[in-house]
Amino acid sequence: MKHVIIGNGIAGVSAAEAIRELDAKAAITMIGDETFPPYSRPMISSVLEGSQPHSKLPIRPKGFYNDLSIEPCLGQRATAIDILGHRVVLADGSTVGYDRLLIAAGADPRPVNATGLELQNIFYMRTEAHSAAQVAALPGATKAVVLGGGLVGFKAAYGLLRRGLQVTMLITSGYPLSMQVDPVAGQMIMDEMSRYGLTVEVGVSVTGFTGSGKVAAVETDDGRSLPCDLVIIGKGVLPCRDFIPRGQIAVDLGVVVNEFMQTSAANIYAAGDVAELIDLARGRRWVNALWPEAASQGRVAGYNMAGRQVAYPGSLSRNVMRVFELDVLTLGDANPGDTSGYEIVQSGGPTSNIYRRLVIKENRLIGAVFINEIEQGGILRALIENQVPLRLPATKMVRRGFNFGQLV
Amino acid sequence: MNQVVVHPERCVGCMQCMLACATAHSQSGTLFGATLEQPLPKSRIHVGAGRFNEGFPNRCRHCDPAPCQAACLAGAINRVANTGTVMINPDRCINCASCAMACPYGVIRFHEDPLGPPNRQIAVKCDNCSSRVVRGLIPACVEVCKTGTLTWETVDDAMRRKNREVSRAMSSGGPGQPAVPDGVALLKTIKQAELEIGER
Numbered sequence: 001m002k003h004v005i006i007g008n009g010i011a012g013v014s015a016a017e018a019i020r021e022l023d024a025k026a027a028i029t030m031i032g033d034e035t036f037p038p039y040s041r042p043m044i045s046s047v048l049e050g051s052q053p054h055s056k057l058p059i060r061p062k063g064f065y066n067d068l069s070i071e072p073c074l075g076q077r078a079t080a081i082d083i084l085g086h087r088v089v090l091a092d093g094s095t096v097g098y099d100r101l102l103i104a105a106g107a108d109p110r111p112v113n114a115t116g117l118e119l120q121n122i123f124y125m126r127t128e129a130h131s132a133a134q135v136a137a138l139p140g141a142t143k144a145v146v147l148g149g150g151l152v153g154f155k156a157a158y159g160l161l162r163r164g165l166q167v168t169m170l171i172t173s174g175y176p177l178s179m180q181v182d183p184v185a186g187q188m189i190m191d192e193m194s195r196y197g198l199t200v201e202v203g204v205s206v207t208g209f210t211g212s213g214k215v216a217a218v219e220t221d222d223g224r225s226l227p228c229d230l231v232i233i234g235k236g237v238l239p240c241r242d243f244i245p246r247g248q249i250a251v252d253l254g255v256v257v258n259e260f261m262q263t264s265a266a267n268i269y270a271a272g273d274v275a276e277l278i279d280l281a282r283g284r285r286w287v288n289a290l291w292p293e294a295a296s297q298g299r300v301a302g303y304n305m306a307g308r309q310v311a312y313p314g315s316l317s318r319n320v321m322r323v324f325e326l327d328v329l330t331l332g333d334a335n336p337g338d339t340s341g342y343e344i345v346q347s348g349g350p351t352s353n354i355y356r357r358l359v360i361k362e363n364r365l366i367g368a369v370f371i372n373e374i375e376q377g378g379i380l381r382a383l384i385e386n387q388v389p390l391r392l393p394a395t396k397m398v399r400r401g402f403n404f405g406q407l408v
Numbered sequence: 409m410n411q412v413v414v415h416p417e418r419c420v421g422c423m424q425c426m427l428a429c430a431t432a433h434s435q436s437g438t439l440f441g442a443t444l445e446q447p448l449p450k451s452r453i454h455v456g457a458g459r460f461n462e463g464f465p466n467r468c469r470h471c472d473p474a475p476c477q478a479a480c481l482a483g484a485i486n487r488v489a490n491t492g493t494v495m496i497n498p499d500r501c502i503n504c505a506s507c508a509m510a511c512p513y514g515v516i517r518f519h520e521d522p523l524g525p526p527n528r529q530i531a532v533k534c535d536n537c538s539s540r541v542v543r544g545l546i547p548a549c550v551e552v553c554k555t556g557t558l559t560w561e562t563v564d565d566a567m568r569r570k571n572r573e574v575s576r577a578m579s580s581g582g583p584g585q586p587a588v589p590d591g592v593a594l595l596k597t598i599k600q601a602e603l604e605i606g607e608r
């Protein structure tokens with residue numbers, strides 16, 4: 001049996017480990033364009049912030065490929081899949097044959113459409129190489145602009161503030177983290193960031209960058225020019241799907257998979273940021289581009305590839321952000337646009353420094369936002385994931401003493 | 409393999425386990441010394457109030473597979489092969505709380521720990537008293553528990569004992585032996601009644 005995995009991020013790595021767990025002999029080849037050892041992608045924000053050194057990024061031993069008898073094929077991208085020929089085509093024209101294929105190619109930063117992108121000190125934030133370049137550009141930088149108010153934009157802004165830069169965040173939507181939190185929590189987060197010197201401008205897009213060699217200003221769609229010496233673009237991600245034959249593998253936003261992580265093509269699986277599957281809270285397909293999802297999906301894909309049928313019931317969005325003195329936890333569908341048919345229970349808010357919001361539908365928890373005292377978040381996640389009817393009134397679940405014992 | 413088994417129906421909420429746990433994870437290793445330490449050692453077992461105000465001792469189950477391990481962003485959580493204990497490496501932990509969202513029991517806390525890096529908050533949870541067990545001691549919470557809520561035994565033994573207790577309590581012939589000691593049962597009934605009266 002020959003397994004081929006495209007992508008050596010956490011989804012690919014977890015899949016390879018799962019295959020090895022079940023099958024000591026199968027051949028495994030991993031194709032990846034990053035040559036750095038398997039590492040923690042989320043931790044690149046800690047590197048920017050200065051709380052962790054770049055040297056701590058690897059999450060597997062140096063001998064990972066060797067120890068698991070994996071044939072690494074690193075340093076170039078797969079450019080096509082030849083489904084009839086059962087092989088993957090690489091950038092240099094060579095091919096790798098497979099019996100089972102996993103697409104774990106992750107996501108790329110969503111590109112911005114603006115002029116002057118070739119100027120120095122304009123960065124995306126996705127790879128260890130990006131973070132190394134960002135850190136190298138810090139000396140002498142004083143004014144930064146961050147594009148995007150999603151999770152990555154936020155982490156970038158937070159890191160730069162911690163480094164002592166003045167930071168302006170430009171976002172197109174109405175308030176930061178609008179995909180994750182409701183307006184109350186959004187306001188609390190924004191207030192906290194502003195207290196530490198962040199300027200946020202909403203409803204603004206960037207049309208271009210100017211400067212000679214190095215970026216010196218960003219141009220906005222309302223005709224202004226904001227001086228800066230460093231830019232980080234964090235406008236979300238897009239699944240890497242350009243090499244996937246559209247007619248032969250179902251692709252929506254991501255590569256569509258069923259509960260066994262199988263794509264619509266025989267013997268081809270997908271997992272991680274590139275995959276689109278049922279979201280347990282939303283009840284429809286969704287791309288949840290998150291680390292724990294990628295790790296679990298990768299493992300389940302690996303088991304299935306190795307011949308043990310394991311179902312993955314669905315994905316769930318979840319995140320914790322620590323923003324200065326605030327710990328922000330979001331789970332599931334925390335901010336459904338149209339709230340008719342939902343029960344929403346809220347307590348606390350800006351004045352109490354603690355905020356809780358539960359989103360309930362048909363007596364099942366489907367989403368939550370917690371600000372501070374987030375230790376019990378996992379219990380709520382389990383409730384959403386297991387889709388069990390609530391036995392405890394929601395008003396009790398937002399109380400401070402809420403614990404696991406109350407559910408049994 | 410022995411492990412800490414929890415029998416929550418016996419807990420009276422005395423919280424002695426918490427004190428013993430914090431002491432066992434202090435620098436001095438003594439209760440008096442521990443109270444003077446900076447940072448103050450904290451318990452890794454958490455006695456919370458259940459729905460009827462009864463005590464509920466909550467601690468890491470060392471799940472296999474461990475959701476916290478899969479969720480850890482920093483590769484800081486691993487399982488010790490021979491004991492099955494899930495451990496957090498304090499030097500790799502980045503305090504991101506990804507594990508807190510993964511833990512279905514809510515037993516991971518975030519604070520500076522006497523045994524971790526100085527001046528840095530990290531994720532902290534039960535380590536099965538590994539450093540006591542290698543010295544031939546049993547976990548501190550079990551040693552101090554007076555009601556049999558926490559026991560150190562194999563899961564098979566615990567199941568067998570539990571089965572026996574339940575069947576004895578159910579059998580009509582003979583005096584039988586209650587599954588939960590009389591005193592504990594009485595205390596729980598009182599607490600529950602108090603709460604029900606209060607809510608009326």
Ligand SMILES: Cc1cc2nc3c(=O)[nH]c(=O)nc-3n(C[C@H](O)[C@H](O)[C@H](O)COP(=O)(O)OP(=O)(O)OC[C@H]3O[C@@H](n4cnc5c(N)ncnc54)[C@H](O)[C@@H]3O)c2cc1C
Pocket residue numbers: 006007008009010011012031032033034041042043044045076077078079104105106107125126127152155240243271272273274289290291292294319320481504506
């Ligand atoms: C700054 C930042 C902070 C984050 N913080 C968090 C967080 O706090 N919590 C959280 O849950 N998640 C966080 N994430 C998201 C998390 O990092 C991702 O969800 C996770 O890394 C996805 O893993 P993956 O294996 O699916 O994809 P990736 O990690 O993207 O790995 C895919 C790999 O495949 C390679 N590749 C792509 N296309 C090809 C191809 N055609 N051929 C060969 N190789 C290819 C890519 O270069 C990459 O190395 C963060 C991400 C970033 C960037």
